[in-house]
Amino acid sequence: YKLYNSPEQVVWIYHSIVISMPFGVKTFSRGTVYLNTMDGKYDFIQASPKDCEELMNFFRMRFTSATFGHSTEKEQLYRANPELLRK
Secondary structure: OHHHHOHHHEEEEEEEEEEEOHHHOOOEEEEEEEEEEOOOOEEEEEEOHHHHHHHHHHHHHHOOOOEEOOOHHHHHHHHHOHHHHOO
């Protein structure tokens, strides 16, 4: 919803990849892209790891004022004041 109606509300975007490897055998991998907004909420999109990379590239062009990538520092800034992550 916010992707199309309020793109300026998205301030922080990152993705995570989960790979399941019981006994060293890869059984599946799944990715999630998180779009964190000014109101302290987030939306997410689940996709394959490859599609997550493509989404991130697309979002970098679409959300030019958002911060990208995850770190503990970015998470702390977001919790303190989401506006701090706007470029």
